[in-house]
Structures are given as structure tokens and as C-alpha cells.
Amino acid sequence: xxxxxxxxxxxxxxxxxxxxxxxxxxxxFSTYGMHWVRQxxxxxxxxxxxxxxxxxxxxxxxxxxxxxxxxxxxxxxTVYLQMSSLRAEDTAVYYCAKDRGYCSGGRCxxxxxWGQGTLVTVSS
Amino acid sequence: xxxLTQSPGxxxxxxxxxxxxxxxxxxxxxSSYLAWYQQRPGQAPRLLIYDxxxxxxxxxxxxxxxxxxxxxxxxxSRLEPEDFAVYxxxxxxxxxxxxxxxxTRLEIK
Numbered sequence: 001x002x003x004x005x006x007x008x009x010x011x012x013x014x015x016x017x018x019x020x021x022x023x024x025x026x027x028x029f030s031t032y033g034m035h036w037v038r039q040x041x042x043x044x045x046x047x048x049x050x051x052x053x054x055x056x057x058x059x060x061x062x063x064x065x066x067x068x069x070x071x072x073x074x075x076x077x078t079v080y081l082q083m084s085s086l087r088a089e090d091t092a093v094y095y096c097a098k099d100r101g102y103c104s105g106g107r108c109x110x111x112x113x114w115g116q117g118t119l120v121t122v123s124s
Numbered sequence: 125x126x127x128l129t130q131s132p133g134x135x136x137x138x139x140x141x142x143x144x145x146x147x148x149x150x151x152x153x154x155s156s157y158l159a160w161y162q163q164r165p166g167q168a169p170r171l172l173i174y175d176x177x178x179x180x181x182x183x184x185x186x187x188x189x190x191x192x193x194x195x196x197x198x199x200x201s202r203l204e205p206e207d208f209a210v211y212x213x214x215x216x217x218x219x220x221x222x223x224x225x226x227x228t229r230l231e232i233k
Contacts, residue, residue: 035222045161045169045212045224059220095168108219110159112180114168 002026002113004096009118012086020081022096022115029077030054033103035111036070036081038092038120046092051079053102064090086122093117126151126215130225136233143200145228147213152193154217160189160198163227164209172211173198200230208232 008020022034036048049060049070058070069082079096095117100109127150137143147158156176161169171180173189176196186201200207213225 044227045163045214047220047222047224050220050222061221100174106220108216108222110157110171110174110214110216111161111169111222112171112174114170116168 002098004098004113004115006094006096006115006118009094009120011121011123013124014087014122016086017082017084018086018120020083020094020096020118020120022079022081024077024079024096024098027098030074031102033099033101033108034070034072034079035097035099035108036068036079037095037097037111037114038090039095039117040089040092043092048094049081050099050103050108052104054104057104057106059106083120086120088122091120091122093119125221126153126218126223128213128215128223128225130211130213130228132228133226134229134231136231137203138233139203139205141203143198143203143207143230145198145200145211145230147191147196147198147225149194149196149215151218153196153215156192156196157215157217157219158189158191158196159214159216160187161212161214162207162209163212164206169212203230205232 051070072079096115097111098113160173163169
């Protein structure tokens with residue numbers, strides 16, 4: 001069965017960096033696009049970034065562009081989110097999520113599996 | 125960027141009743157590439173419906189989706205206690221960015 005396990009969350013000061021990881025299993029990781037979606041406490045879902053199946057395409061929400069970088073290591077079935085210049089408004093549960101397709105050339109499908117999320121708190 | 129607006133914000137119904145949730149897009153959603161997700165408290169979202177009307181694997185047939193263009197609907201024919209949750213629509217026709225609606229909270233009356 002598909003499993004997505006996030007790690008790396010925690011409390012970080014404003015302006016600092018943090019890297020999230022998501023270990024995937026139960027499917028052929030190298031053939032699917034992977035997303036990061038966040039949810040601030042008590043709020044709705046907020047799409048953050050996506051990376052294509054082969055890592056050749058990355059796309060970001062305007063709110064994180066230039067500060068966050070998504071990457072993947074298909075040999076380890078792991079996707080990463082490097083977050084820098086963190087702000088209080090980045091505080092959220094960050095979900096790793098699997099696309100139903102390749103997400104090649106910016107053409108994504110729906111998200112069909114989600115991890116359980118990891119909490120990032122940006123506070124001094 | 126396509127903006128999705130869900131209504132109502134909160135829906136109060138009793139088990140056994142029918143629920144109708146709406147999702148309206150600011151512009152036409154390409155090829156009806158719209159999905160619905162359910163999120164129970166403390167849990168990750170779960171895919172219910174994709175391509176506007178196709179049920180995801182394992183989803184009961186009391187859940188159905190319809191619509192095209194800018195207007196979409198999620199219908200739950202007979203509410204079960206486990207259906208009381210928050211529901212989100214999401215478009216992927218014009219992506220990225222993928223966009224979500226703000227959610228509809230379905231609560232027990």
C-alpha cells in the first residue's frame with residue numbers, strides 16, 4: 001500500500017532554514033509527480049510546490065517562490081522541501097502528497113495519496 | 125490563477141439526510157479537472173472524487189460529483205456519522221498552481 005512519511009518538522013526561528021523529507025513506499029516513486037501542501041492551524045489547504053517525476057520541472061506558489069526548493073532522489077524514493085528565510089506565516093502542517101500522474105511540463109493530475117504531515121512552527 | 129469558492133461555509137445536517145456542497149470557479153476548469161477531498165479532524169485529506177465525477181478507489185457510492193465549466197457539486201446521498209468533516213474542492217486543469225477552495229464544514233445538526 002502507498003505510504004508517505006514526512007519528517008524534519010519542528011520549531012525554528014524567523015529567518016532560519018529547515019529541510020523536510022518525505023519517504024515514499026508502496027509504488028514506483030520515479031514515475032509520479034510529488035507535491036507539498038500545507039495547512040496553517042485551523043485553516044484550509046494551501047498548495048506549496050510540485051516536482052515532476054524525473055525532477056526536471058519544479059513549480060511553486062508565489063508565497064514561497066525564491067525561498068523554498070523542492071527536490072527528489074528517486075534512488076531513495078524521497079522528496080525534499082528546503083525552506084529558507086522562514087516567516088511566522090509559514091507555520092503549518094506540511095503534507096507530502098503523490099500526484100496521479102507524471103506532472104511533466106506543468107501538467108499535473110489530482111493528488112491521490114497524502115502523508116500524515118509534519119508540523120513546522122516559525123517562532124522566536 | 126483560478127480561484128475556487130465553496131458554499132456554504134458550514135452545513136448543518138442530520139445523519140440520513142442529503143448533503144449538497146458547491147464549488148464555483150473564477151474561470152472555466154479545463155476538461156473538468158476538479159477533485160473533492162474529505163478531511164476528518166486530525167487526519168490528512170482523502171481523495172473522494174476526481175475529474176469532477178469519478179469516484180476514487182474505495183469511496184462509497186453515496187458520494188457523487190457533478191458539474192462542468194465553472195460550477196461543480198459534491199452530493200452525499202445519505203449522511204453517515206463518519207461523513208461529518210471538512211470538504212475541499214481542488215482544480216488541476218490549469219496547473220500549476222493547483223488551487224483549493226476554502227472548504228465546507230459539514231457538521232451534525
